[in-house]
Amino acid sequence: MPKYTPPFTLSNKILTLVAQISEQIGRLTIQQEQEKLLRLRKVNRMRTVQGSLAIEGSTLTQQQITAILDGKRIIAPPKEVQEAHNAISTYDALAKWQPANSKHLLAAHQLMMKGLVKDAGMYRQEGVGVMSGEQVVHMAPQAERVPKLMADLLQWLKHSDVHPLIASCVFHYELEFIHPFSDGNGRMGRLWQTLILSKWHEVFVNIPVESMVYQHQDNYYLAIRQSTHQTDSAPFIEFMLQMIYDAILEANNTPLNDGLNDGLNDGLKLTALDKEVIKLITNNTHITHMQLSDELGKSVRTIERRIKILKEAGLIKRIGAKKTGYWQVHDSLK
CATH class of the missing domain: 1.10.10.10 (Winged helix-like DNA-binding domain superfamily/Winged helix DNA-binding domain)
Structure with a gap:
């Protein structure tokens, strides 16, 4: 059994959201026929990739990501195009990885950050701080502690009997706190949460939670800061569960054809x-x-x-x- 347990408390809001998400997942599974799943898979992959990269500052639009998915060339900064190709390849490979396997985590990082950083697929060797403008808002643990911290976290994930919805949020936050990589930590945290959720219920492969997080980007970082300040990831758990719930509701309400798509906003539900x-x-x-x-x-x-x-x-x-x-x-x- 793992010796380390991440600090978190379960609020009434967290327990309520877990119940609500579980109920909505059941409805979504019944509603999404195979034809709709196939149609939405590409759309949601586009939204997932665009949302996750946009949080990191990418300027690529949904149309540009769609073009890349179709194998077309686009006019955009080479680094952003590389990031998009990497993210698409990484999410496409999601099913072959196991969440608690450290080699799989490093392999995913290598694919996600290929051609972007020299140490892709390796834990960082230097200290790192998280900046907000010119201010350091979080000083990550020393580099020499990273392998042990990640090993403990992965062991906890492997043996934990916490509900996957909660465990995925805890892991996501802890990875952001440890900041094990020189770059790509945010992308990897969101990717690995999707992986953990998809092992619980495969429908999560087709739910673009990352796109919902992008729409509430400021609150995403606020929840991380609050959790760090409190030494308790409950604020982040609450935030992410709300994003998951909202993303599922949006998926439940997405019509097969709303007459406004024409390849531009396919899969986008107009409120x-x-x-x-x-x-x-x-x-x-x-x-x-x-x-x-x-x-x-x-x-x-x-x-x-x-x-x-x-x-x-x-x-x-x-x-x-x-x-x-x-x-x-x-x-x-x-």
Whole structure:
């Protein structure tokens, strides 16, 4: 039995989310017929890859990731194209790995970071700090401690009887805290959580939780900081379970064909708010974020988040400068 147990407490919210997710997974399994699974697999792989890389600063759009999946060449920074190819290959290989196997973890990192860092597939040999702007917000454990810390964490994962939904969140947080690699820790944490969940229920291979995390990126980092401050990963567990639950709800509500796809936003479910935003922009192409906020009774931050998603899906486009430019709506929405 493992000697190390990561520190975490189980709140009522965590237990409630575990129950709700389990219920929704059952509905999703019944709903998603094989034809729909095949159709959504490519879409969700695109959203997973784009979301996870965007958290790390990639500027590639959903259309560009789709083009790469189709084997097409795109015009983009070479490093970002390499990151996308690597991520696609890594998620494609997910099924052959076991979550508690250290060799598999290192092999996944080697594939994820191929051509991007010299020590791909190896634990870091130097100290590392997590920065927020110019401020160090987390000083990771010394490099010489990393192999032992990761061995203990993997042993805990192998023998733990904690529910996989919770165990996957705990592992994700602990990997971020240890920061075992010189680069790619965020990508690997999200990848390995997906792997752990997929071993519990294979439907998680087709649920783009990473895309949901990207939409709430600030809260993702906040949950990590809160967990570190409290020496308890409960805040991160709560956050990630909420993202998983929201991603499943979105998958449950994604229609086979909503008439707005045309290869641009296939798999993207437009919320009622999205439709109102598009309607207002269509009627007034010079409308501002503040005006949208006032019209819809939503915060500017909420409007900005939905605008960002609609832009990445290719449904709307900003032409010109922020103050003097205007909106262009895709023809399929007019």
